[in-house]
Amino acid sequence: MATPEQGIDWAGDTGQVSRLRGVAFEVTCLAAVAFALVSVLVLLLYVSADALRPFSADPGWHLVFFLTLVVPSVSAALFYYRRDEPAGEVAYATTGLPVVGVLGAAVFAVVLDIELVTAVEMFALLVSALVAAGIIAAHARYRPRAAAERMAVLFGAPVVTILGVPPAEVTMALNAALSALGLSIEFGVRLLSLREVILLTPVVPLQWIMVALSLTVPVGAVLGGYVARVRANPRAGLAFVGGAVAVSALAPLVGPVVGIGATGWILLVTFCLLPVAVYVEGVIRRREGIAGLTFPLILVGGVVLGALLADLFGFAPPDPWLDWSFLTSAHSRTPAEAGFYPPIVGSVMMLIVIALSTFPVGVGAAIYLEEYAPDSGLAGKFITLVEINIGNLAGVPSVVYGLLGLALFIRVLTMPTGAVMVGGLAIGILILPIVIISAQEAIRAVPDSHREAAYGMGATRWQTTRSVVLPQAIPGILTGTILAVGRAIGETAPLLMIGAASSVRLAPSGFFDQLPAMPRQIFAWSTNLEPEIRHGVLAAGVVTLLVVLLIMNGTAILIRNKYQREV
Amino acid sequence: MTQDPQRLSDSISRRKFIAATGATGAVALAGCTENTSGAESEGLSGDVIVKGSSTVFPISDTFAEGFMNEHSEVNVTADPTGSGGGFKNFFCPGDADVNGASRPIKDSEVEQCGSNDVNPVEFEIAGDALTMAVNNNADWVDCVTPDEMSQIWRDGGARNWSDVRDEWPDEEIVLYGPAETSGTYDWFNSNIVGEDYQHTARHQPTEDDETIVAGIQDNDYAMGYFGYAYYSSNEDDVKALSVDGGSGCTEPGLDTAKDGSYPMARPLFIYAAESSLKEKEQVYAFMEYYLENAETDTVQEIGYVPSSTELRDENLSKLEEYNTGGTNSTDGE
Numbered sequence: 001m002a003t004p005e006q007g008i009d010w011a012g013d014t015g016q017v018s019r020l021r022g023v024a025f026e027v028t029c030l031a032a033v034a035f036a037l038v039s040v041l042v043l044l045l046y047v048s049a050d051a052l053r054p055f056s057a058d059p060g061w062h063l064v065f066f067l068t069l070v071v072p073s074v075s076a077a078l079f080y081y082r083r084d085e086p087a088g089e090v091a092y093a094t095t096g097l098p099v100v101g102v103l104g105a106a107v108f109a110v111v112l113d114i115e116l117v118t119a120v121e122m123f124a125l126l127v128s129a130l131v132a133a134g135i136i137a138a139h140a141r142y143r144p145r146a147a148a149e150r151m152a153v154l155f156g157a158p159v160v161t162i163l164g165v166p167p168a169e170v171t172m173a174l175n176a177a178l179s180a181l182g183l184s185i186e187f188g189v190r191l192l193s194l195r196e197v198i199l200l201t202p203v204v205p206l207q208w209i210m211v212a213l214s215l216t217v218p219v220g221a222v223l224g225g226y227v228a229r230v231r232a233n234p235r236a237g238l239a240f241v242g243g244a245v246a247v248s249a250l251a252p253l254v255g256p257v258v259g260i261g262a263t264g265w266i267l268l269v270t271f272c273l274l275p276v277a278v279y280v281e282g283v284i285r286r287r288e289g290i291a292g293l294t295f296p297l298i299l300v301g302g303v304v305l306g307a308l309l310a311d312l313f314g315f316a317p318p319d320p321w322l323d324w325s326f327l328t329s330a331h332s333r334t335p336a337e338a339g340f341y342p343p344i345v346g347s348v349m350m351l352i353v354i355a356l357s358t359f360p361v362g363v364g365a366a367i368y369l370e371e372y373a374p375d376s377g378l379a380g381k382f383i384t385l386v387e388i389n390i391g392n393l394a395g396v397p398s399v400v401y402g403l404l405g406l407a408l409f410i411r412v413l414t415m416p417t418g419a420v421m422v423g424g425l426a427i428g429i430l431i432l433p434i435v436i437i438s439a440q441e442a443i444r445a446v447p448d449s450h451r452e453a454a455y456g457m458g459a460t461r462w463q464t465t466r467s468v469v470l471p472q473a474i475p476g477i478l479t480g481t482i483l484a485v486g487r488a489i490g491e492t493a494p495l496l497m498i499g500a501a502s503s504v505r506l507a508p509s510g511f512f513d514q515l516p517a518m519p520r521q522i523f524a525w526s527t528n529l530e531p532e533i534r535h536g537v538l539a540a541g542v543v544t545l546l547v548v549l550l551i552m553n554g555t556a557i558l559i560r561n562k563y564q565r566e567v
Numbered sequence: 568m569t570q571d572p573q574r575l576s577d578s579i580s581r582r583k584f585i586a587a588t589g590a591t592g593a594v595a596l597a598g599c600t601e602n603t604s605g606a607e608s609e610g611l612s613g614d615v616i617v618k619g620s621s622t623v624f625p626i627s628d629t630f631a632e633g634f635m636n637e638h639s640e641v642n643v644t645a646d647p648t649g650s651g652g653g654f655k656n657f658f659c660p661g662d663a664d665v666n667g668a669s670r671p672i673k674d675s676e677v678e679q680c681g682s683n684d685v686n687p688v689e690f691e692i693a694g695d696a697l698t699m700a701v702n703n704n705a706d707w708v709d710c711v712t713p714d715e716m717s718q719i720w721r722d723g724g725a726r727n728w729s730d731v732r733d734e735w736p737d738e739e740i741v742l743y744g745p746a747e748t749s750g751t752y753d754w755f756n757s758n759i760v761g762e763d764y765q766h767t768a769r770h771q772p773t774e775d776d777e778t779i780v781a782g783i784q785d786n787d788y789a790m791g792y793f794g795y796a797y798y799s800s801n802e803d804d805v806k807a808l809s810v811d812g813g814s815g816c817t818e819p820g821l822d823t824a825k826d827g828s829y830p831m832a833r834p835l836f837i838y839a840a841e842s843s844l845k846e847k848e849q850v851y852a853f854m855e856y857y858l859e860n861a862e863t864d865t866v867q868e869i870g871y872v873p874s875s876t877e878l879r880d881e882n883l884s885k886l887e888e889y890n891t892g893g894t895n896s897t898d899g900e
Contacts, residue, residue, distance in 0.1 A: 330635075331632075332632055333625075333628060333629050333632060410662075416662075417616070417657065417662040417663075418616075418644070499646070499656070499657060499662065501616070501618075501644035501645065501646035502645065502646045502647060503628055503631065503644060503645045503646070504642065504644045505631065505632065505635050505642070505643070505644075506635070506639075506640075506641075506642035513614075513642070514614055514616070514642055514644050526777075527647075527775045527776075527777045527778070528777075529625055529777075529796060529797065529800040529869075529870075530800070531800075534777070
């Protein structure tokens with residue numbers, strides 16, 4: 001608060017006016033922040049209370065869990081914070097890692113469940129890829145000098161083992177072209193690939209064995225290699241892989257007992273148990289923060305003890321709308337049976353389409369506009385016009401993009417009404433301007449001095465962009481993209497326009513299936529005949545959508561932090 | 568699941584080893600495999616896309632759920648788009664297999680369908696008592712005549728309650744009703760408002776009947792109409808008016824709609840595309856399920872009048888004409 005010492009006409013001479021204004025301004029800003037936070041918080045609490053119904057439980061139930069779960073975990077957290085910070089980090093990671101692992105396993109279980117990729121396909125692809133890699137390696141070993149031949153093998157082997165000669169797609173396209181030309185010739189003769197032979201064999205290994213072979217073994221091998229490297233002991237790595245195989249082999253015994261089936265057990269081992277094992281091994285090896293390893297035990301123990309005690313005293317647990325069956329079943333007209341599984345799967349599949357369609361286009365456009373586009377003369381004026389219009393497009397209402405999707409993808413390209421692909425592409429166009437603008441900002445934030453230094457060392461523009469600009473801009477680009485995709489997941493209006501149905505009870509298994517989407521389902525519930533669906537089930541859907549958003553934004557922050565540290 | 572031959576070869580002879588591994592391997596393989604050829608499901612699969620009236624939607628949605636419990640591979644999607652909206656935007660362009668309608672299909676819609684080679688097949692599936700509702704606090708009114716409703720709902724008609732009857736309050740009537748895409752709107756327009764007049768545009772139009780209920784609930788002088796199911800699930804929230812069609816005041820209800828004494832009773836329809844019935848087995852099966860169950864109490868629980876046994880049999884024999892006998896292969900193959 002330095003005031004100029006001289007200056008006759010200045011109103012702040014006395015010092016009082018400026019201070020009052022400053023304080024008033026500060027208070028106003030604080031009030032704005034408080035208002036925003038409090039209103040969002042109240043809304044969230046209100047919705048969560050509807051979704052989880054904590055007051056449907058006995059007060060005794062709350063008391064039991066407060067004593068067995070909240071008190072121990074909070075005191076442990078305080079202890080780590082005050083006395084043993086490394087242990088705190090370990091506690092955080094050992095609690096978070098299984099959660100992430102379970103999420104990963106759940107995603108994979110869904111992929112297998114909707115048959116986006118079946119276990120056989122995965123297995124066949126892996127075996128064929130291994131055979132191809134083996135052929136290439138053998139060729140490199142026995143004929144190390146035949147470089148031209150190696151090129152042929154490098155491309156030929158995968159074609160023979162994975163695609164077939166000629167690839168089925170080529171034959172199909174050729175036949176389609178021939179029939180379009182009015183010729184009645186058909187190419188039927190082709191050499192099947194190893195992958196297709198495996199897919200055609202009537203007898204294949206059980207699902208869990210195929211999943212274990214194509215997921216657990218590679219993951220175990222990679223992690224085992226890591227263990228062998230950090231321990232400088234190949235035996236440790238072998239022991240790790242052996243352990244992984246042994247735990248997987250327990251699947252037919254343990255899986256059904258735990259209630260997740262043999263395949264579920266395999267997925268849990270691959271995504272959750274093995275990474276946690278590697279992390280715990282590291283903690284024990286470094287002998288740092290070992291106390292933190294008890295934290296997950298405190299949590300699990302607290303839950304088990306709490307459940308046992310509540311059962312013993314006969315305290316009724318709460319009866320939330322948002323429970324396991326809500327996440328795993330489809331919409332029903334009976335409120336207690338209504339679920340959210342198809343919309344969750346549909347929304348995630350739509351996100352895949354959105355990400356794959358907007359990221360390359362958006363980032364490419366941003367790189368061109370920032371690094372290559374002319375900035376002077378008539379062409380420069382045109383580019384400025386384009387940039388202004390991209391800014392405008394970011395503000396166009398989403399209904400308009402829905403209409404565009406309807407006209408372009410359904411009427412012109414005759415894609416099926418309400419399909420996952422149509423929804424994804426329509427919303428992809430919607431967030432494209434946002435992706436371009438945020439990527440542009442990220443690229444612009446790279447200091448010009450770095451570019452000039454690269455040019456000064458004789459780098460071409462392509463080399464500068466690739467090895468100087470992009471590595472620094474990537475965290476910003478990714479953050480912007482993920483935040484934009486986060487907005488996309490909640491878009492409802494375009495889905496209404498492209499004819500996404502209000503009740504779809506089967507999760508899509510392909511990108512041209514009917515799209516059930518989370519916001520569409522929530523909108524449909526808001527007009528349901530049953531008051532319990534309008535209030536309770538709807539709230540559960542909203543909370544689920546918010547959690548998915550939270551996970552995505554959390555991922556954005558993690559990615560940003562990781563890259564920022566590396567740069 | 569293989570054993571390391573190096574370690575074992577010291578103690579056992581090679582031939583024995585091969586025989587032993589061969590045998591155990593065969594047993595292990597047999598135990599660890601599944602037969603993919605038998606796993607082919609014989610059940611139906613594919614999509615059945617249902618659009619159309621929001622009045623019929625609760626019935627279609629319930630049957631979709633029931634049908635999918637029996638045929639888990641068939642994806643029956645239901646969507647309330649309004650009768651007209653469904654015909655115009657989805658059914659006639661060929662994007663939907665079935666369309667619900669709370670009024671018979673119009674000639675212009677038949678024409679539009681025809682230009683896309685879509686041939687609609689009509690089935691009457693249930694009855695509804697169109698319900699005129701007012702706020703719970705509107706104690707001055709219990710019973711209206713169709714002519715009075717026409718005065719209120721016609722373009723340039725009564726503005727205040729007192730314009731209709733002198734003893735009613737001198738307050739503006741706030742109208743909530745379905746949008747023009749709705750079959751309920753069409754039915755009300757041609758049957759109650761009358762041919763000589765136009766339906767007013769002064770009301771708050773919505774395709775969402777719950778919004779109408781909410782609007783009436785919030786305003787003492789409001790009035791609105793919707794299908795009986797939306798009233799029966801909100802019975803405490805709004806007050807339904809009786810209708811005097813010349814033979815005394817009759818309350819809206821399933822029994823009065825069934826015996827025809829309620830003047831605003833109307834039939835509900837679903838339309839199936841002929842090509843879908845013939846080419847898609849799952850659509851035929853769904854329609855069969857739909858028509859059979861339209862006669863059961865399920866429909867009554869939702870809040871509509873189930874179709875009679877004769878109507879059901881008539882519908883089923885009509886459907887039978889489009890049966891291709893299951894000789895057609897599954898969809899798309």
